[in-house]
Amino acid sequence: MFVEGRVSLFVLMVAVYGLAYLVSQWSKSGKTWNLRKLPAVDAIVEGIGRAVELGKPVHFSAGVDQGGPGNPARAAGYTVLKYVATNCAQRGARLITTVGKADVYAICDQIVKEAATVSGNPEWYKPEDVRFLGEDQWVYSAGMMELLAKEQVVTNYIFGYHRGSLIILLEAGRQNNCFQISGMAQEAGDLCFLAICSDYWLVLEEMVAIGAYLSGEPEQLGTVVTQDYVKIAIILGILIPGALLITAGIDIFQKLLML
Amino acid sequence: MSVVLRKYVPLLILGVSGFLVIFAFPLNWGVLSGVTTDLGNWVSILASFALGIGAINLFIVHGKPIMRREKGQWIYSVALLSTLIIVFLVGSVYGVKGSEYVFLYSILIGAGLLTLTSLRAFFMFTAFGRAYKVKTLPGILMLITSIMVMMWQVPLFEQIYLPLSDFTKWMLDTPYVGVTRAILMLSGLGLVVMVFKLISSMDKSWMGREE
Numbered sequence: 001m002f003v004e005g006r007v008s009l010f011v012l013m014v015a016v017y018g019l020a021y022l023v024s025q026w027s028k029s030g031k032t033w034n035l036r037k038l039p040a041v042d043a044i045v046e047g048i049g050r051a052v053e054l055g056k057p058v059h060f061s062a063g064v065d066q067g068g069p070g071n072p073a074r075a076a077g078y079t080v081l082k083y084v085a086t087n088c089a090q091r092g093a094r095l096i097t098t099v100g101k102a103d104v105y106a107i108c109d110q111i112v113k114e115a116a117t118v119s120g121n122p123e124w125y126k127p128e129d130v131r132f133l134g135e136d137q138w139v140y141s142a143g144m145m146e147l148l149a150k151e152q153v154v155t156n157y158i159f160g161y162h163r164g165s166l167i168i169l170l171e172a173g174r175q176n177n178c179f180q181i182s183g184m185a186q187e188a189g190d191l192c193f194l195a196i197c198s199d200y201w202l203v204l205e206e207m208v209a210i211g212a213y214l215s216g217e218p219e220q221l222g223t224v225v226t227q228d229y230v231k232i233a234i235i236l237g238i239l240i241p242g243a244l245l246i247t248a249g250i251d252i253f254q255k256l257l258m259l
Numbered sequence: 260m261s262v263v264l265r266k267y268v269p270l271l272i273l274g275v276s277g278f279l280v281i282f283a284f285p286l287n288w289g290v291l292s293g294v295t296t297d298l299g300n301w302v303s304i305l306a307s308f309a310l311g312i313g314a315i316n317l318f319i320v321h322g323k324p325i326m327r328r329e330k331g332q333w334i335y336s337v338a339l340l341s342t343l344i345i346v347f348l349v350g351s352v353y354g355v356k357g358s359e360y361v362f363l364y365s366i367l368i369g370a371g372l373l374t375l376t377s378l379r380a381f382f383m384f385t386a387f388g389r390a391y392k393v394k395t396l397p398g399i400l401m402l403i404t405s406i407m408v409m410m411w412q413v414p415l416f417e418q419i420y421l422p423l424s425d426f427t428k429w430m431l432d433t434p435y436v437g438v439t440r441a442i443l444m445l446s447g448l449g450l451v452v453m454v455f456k457l458i459s460s461m462d463k464s465w466m467g468r469e470e
Binding site for chain 2: 001002003006007009010013016017020021024075076078079081082101102103105106107109110111127128130131132135136138139141142150164165167168170171172174175185191193196197204205207208211215217219220223226227230231234
């Protein structure tokens with residue numbers, strides 16, 4: 001009936017969902033939270049301002065491939081795209097969005113189009129400024145390198161799911177003197193390149209938090225707090241006692257987690 | 260399109276599919292496993308249709324420079340679109356396993372992809388070159404550690420100076436593994452919360468406009 005090794009994970013997952021729901025409802029009923037300031041969020045607006053001043057375009061990369069756990073990572077990128085597109089439409093900055101996955105293209109096109117409508121500037125939306133560059137990550141990176149140089153992009157946002165070609169995208173932006181902000185929600189060996197090549201970056205849980213941060217909705221802010229509660233619970237309830245017990249030769253935690 | 264179709268139907272499909280997949284995760288129950296497999300197949304089918312939309316976008320973006328004879332661009336657009344059409348036709352007629360298609364892939368696409376992959380090495384050098392301009396104590400420590408780890412990868416240094424290899428082995432087996440596991444846990448937790456936001460319709464940014 002049950003798959004070995006998955007029951008404990010399922011229980012933990014349901015517990016996190018339950019807690020997230022409770023904290024969200026608590027938040028909705030008026031509880032306020034002090035969230036750490038994310039400098040990258042302020043920098044997003046700064047980057048658009050720079051593009052407006054120089055009269056050059058902004059580029060947003062929505063990522064390539066869906067690659068398993070990349071799906072939620074891409075979803076985190078949509079929130080940023082919505083924010084960037086709305087700001088660009090309001091301030092009249094040209095935004096070029098590139099996509100490396102056809103199904104993501106349809107979503108991004110819709111987000112950019114709606115941002116133009118919501119901002120009261122529907123003429124700002126141009127179908128050719130949301131571009132599908134190719135499904136392969138290397139093809140995508142070649143297209144993006146060409147675009148950054150040809151269109152003289154001044155601000156480069158790299159979000160969504162990326163793989164080995166990430167370093168090419170980041171370095172291409174850096175060599176074109178772009179102001180760069182990047183973010184990745186999935187674990188990858190290339191995470192260090194975000195710090196090396198970007199002016200501001202968001203990693204892992206920050207990418208998940210940014211959706212709540214930008215929306216400002218109490219329900220979503222509650223999920224950010226949930227993450228912190230769960231982290232504390234894991235450290236105090238599993239990591240420390242688990243390390244102590246296994247050192248003492250008691251493997252109860254190991255057995256429980258293998259259920 | 261009515262609000263029900265545009266807003267509630269996608270949310271309902273996402274919520275029900277999401278919960279089904281999550282509940283099927285620990286269970287080895289035929290019916291539920293079959294449903295989740297079908298859901299996965301539907302995703303593949305929809306993604307295949309989306310490829311058509313991607314191709315249309317390529318024609319929109321590259322059709323304009325061709326029609327306007329845009330200097331320095333139109334010839335590349337012609338090359339791209341004609342390649343797309345040729346590869347599509349050859350693949351449709353001979354099949355993706357046909358020798359004609361395999362030849363086209365290896366000559367046109369394979370070689371180009373390999374060239375791009377090799378670019379990664381050069382960009383890594385330039386990126387690390389920037390990272391190693393040390394100005395702070397953590398920067399200096401990172402530089403020393405990474406040089407030692409890189410040296411350990413060369414068999415010559417491993418043979419000459421043994422304590423160095425012990426140190427680098429410890430670096431890779433202990434602090435590196437610890438930090439990697441912490442990153443994995445944070446990433447996993449973040450994704451679990453993100454999935455909750457999506458299937459509970461808390462985060463609707465993927466839908467474009469919020470009513």
